[in-house]
Amino acid sequence: MSVRAEREVAPVDGDGKFRIEVRDWLAANVTDELRGVGGAGRENEAYPQRLAFTRRLAAAGWTCLAWPAEHGGRGASLARQVIFHEEYARSGAPARVDHIGTTMVGPTLIALGTARQRERFLPRIASVDELWCQGYSEPGAGSDLAAVSTRARLDGGRWVLNGQKVWTSLAHVADWCFVLARTEPVPDGGSRHAGLSYLLVPMRQPGVTVRPIRQLTGDSEFNEVFFDDAYTDRDLVVGEPGQGWRVAMATLGFERGAATVGQQIGFQRDLDELVALARRTGAADDPVIRQRLTRAWIDLSVLRSHTLRTLAGAGQASAPSVVKLMWSRWRQGLGELAMEVLGAAGAAADAGDEEVDRWRRLFLFSRADTIYGGSNEIQRSIVAERVLGLPRGDRR
Numbered sequence: 001m002s003v004r005a006e007r008e009v010a011p012v013d014g015d016g017k018f019r020i021e022v023r024d025w026l027a028a029n030v031t032d033e034l035r036g037v038g039g040a041g042r043e044n045e046a047y048p049q050r051l052a053f054t055r056r057l058a059a060a061g062w063t064c065l066a067w068p069a070e071h072g073g074r075g076a077s078l079a080r081q082v083i084f085h086e087e088y089a090r091s092g093a094p095a096r097v098d099h100i101g102t103t104m105v106g107p108t109l110i111a112l113g114t115a116r117q118r119e120r121f122l123p124r125i126a127s128v129d130e131l132w133c134q135g136y137s138e139p140g141a142g143s144d145l146a147a148v149s150t151r152a153r154l155d156g157g158r159w160v161l162n163g164q165k166v167w168t169s170l171a172h173v174a175d176w177c178f179v180l181a182r183t184e185p186v187p188d189g190g191s192r193h194a195g196l197s198y199l200l201v202p203m204r205q206p207g208v209t210v211r212p213i214r215q216l217t218g219d220s221e222f223n224e225v226f227f228d229d230a231y232t233d234r235d236l237v238v239g240e241p242g243q244g245w246r247v248a249m250a251t252l253g254f255e256r257g258a259a260t261v262g263q264q265i266g267f268q269r270d271l272d273e274l275v276a277l278a279r280r281t282g283a284a285d286d287p288v289i290r291q292r293l294t295r296a297w298i299d300l301s302v303l304r305s306h307t308l309r310t311l312a313g314a315g316q317a318s319a320p321s322v323v324k325l326m327w328s329r330w331r332q333g334l335g336e337l338a339m340e341v342l343g344a345a346g347a348a349a350d351a352g353d354e355e356v357d358r359w360r361r362l363f364l365f366s367r368a369d370t371i372y373g374g375s376n377e378i379q380r381s382i383v384a385e386r387v388l389g390l391p392r393g394d395r396r
Contacts, residue, residue: 006239019083025060026091037087038095039172039266039366043170043221050094055128064126064256071110071118072126078258078311085262089269097276100170101125101132105178105200107254109182112247113238117200121176133171135179135201136248138164142375145180146192146245150227152181152199157234159183159199161207161227167372171210171223177201178251198244198251207231216364223347236379252374253320258311260323264304267331270362273298274338277355283341292337299330321379328369329378335363 034053037046057063065081067073076084096102105127109118124130150163161181171177177200179196184195206211207230212220239247275293278284284293303326310319338359339346346363349356370376384390 008294015077015079018080018209019087021174022062022084022087022284023091023296025062026087026093028055030091030093033042034094035092036094038097041215041217041219041221041361043095044219045174046094046183047097051097051128053094054096054098058098058126058128060202063096063098063128064106065070067102067106067110067122067126071106071122072324080256082261082308082311085259086265089262089265092120095174097170097192098125098128100134100174100302101128101130104134104251104255105132108178108238108247108251111254114235116235121200130175130373131170131173133168133177133203133225134251135165135168135177135181137167139166142167142371145248146196148180148182148196150181152183152197154178154183154234158231159197159234159237161199161201161230161232162339163227165225165227166222167213168223168225169212169221171203171225172220174203177203178238180244180248193245195242196239196248197204197241198234200238200249201227201232205230217361223260229294233293255373260307260327261311263327264307267300267303267327267334270331270334271300274334274341274359275363277338277359278341281341281343283343289337289340292340294328296334296337299326303330319375321382324374325376325379325383328373331362332366332369335359335366339363 019132034046034049038050039045052378061074061082064071064073065076065084067075069075074080102125106122108265109121113121121130125132136145136148138148138150140149148163150161150165151372152159152161154160159181161179163181165171165177165179168177179199180196181199182195183197186192186195201208208226209226209228211224211226213222213224214220215222238244275284278289278293283289303323306319306326307323309321342356342359345353345356346360349380351357385392
């Protein structure tokens, strides 16, 4: 049903008017040049245009919906956040370049930062004048985040950092990085979670080196980041020094918010297009492929219902881990199914075939879905301990 028809059929409530407002803005601003560009495995695609679009989005007040009004947001309800992300995905609007700032570090500063930190950073995150990346994973500390070896020491009025981070998304375009670093030794017989600090570090300085990692897809949105006597000001630690684990976990909690609903709208579009491809090529005549396409639709419906329950506060504290397990395996399975639908063309078609390249990219990038954002092995351990009550492993 069109927006105009929706208005003529019946009066709409406040949330309905909000949905129409979002649709109208997106219809007026998402051009054919921007539609569908960027996203997982394609973060460098049309980057200048996507940056300009995200700044236009910010100027219209759409980038920080969930933030309180006093910090530059709209204080939108969960329902309206979901509406926005649904409509954004349905419009085919380009992948945003500000998500690490707006959905991760911004909410962290609102909840746990100092007044000075909020005053310094939040306006420039909201306006997309400063972009952020996440300094968590290291060569020897990926899913085992408490094993980070990047160190920071106080030297007068500054923290001095030395170490390496890896798989740092968008570090090559970021102005700032929130870094989990060891600032105190592990206490004898104590937990490795103690002694870590959450630091806000400027990226554009001589002590920071960024090296892109070329992926199977040909893109390089991930990076290695090296800190060699890099620095940040003494007051740019969020929370108390040595208590960074709590802050880091809060950031991960903010990451898994209402935007995941929009992500699933994108999944639905991918599935619809794969079904259409299977019908055109005749692959849908194969009862096994037809059954797998049907199963993918069922599983996606279950994922959406579970996600909405989780966002509403229902279920266990481990529910975000279940969502991560569900969507990562779903999308990985879709990539595998796409290769079966394509058949020989999936391997033999020349580069430059846009349709085949699209599904190849999905298949290749989805190999990482079960690793980044907390590997599936770690998510299963969380569910095992918190839901099933199984013994906790020794992670000291």
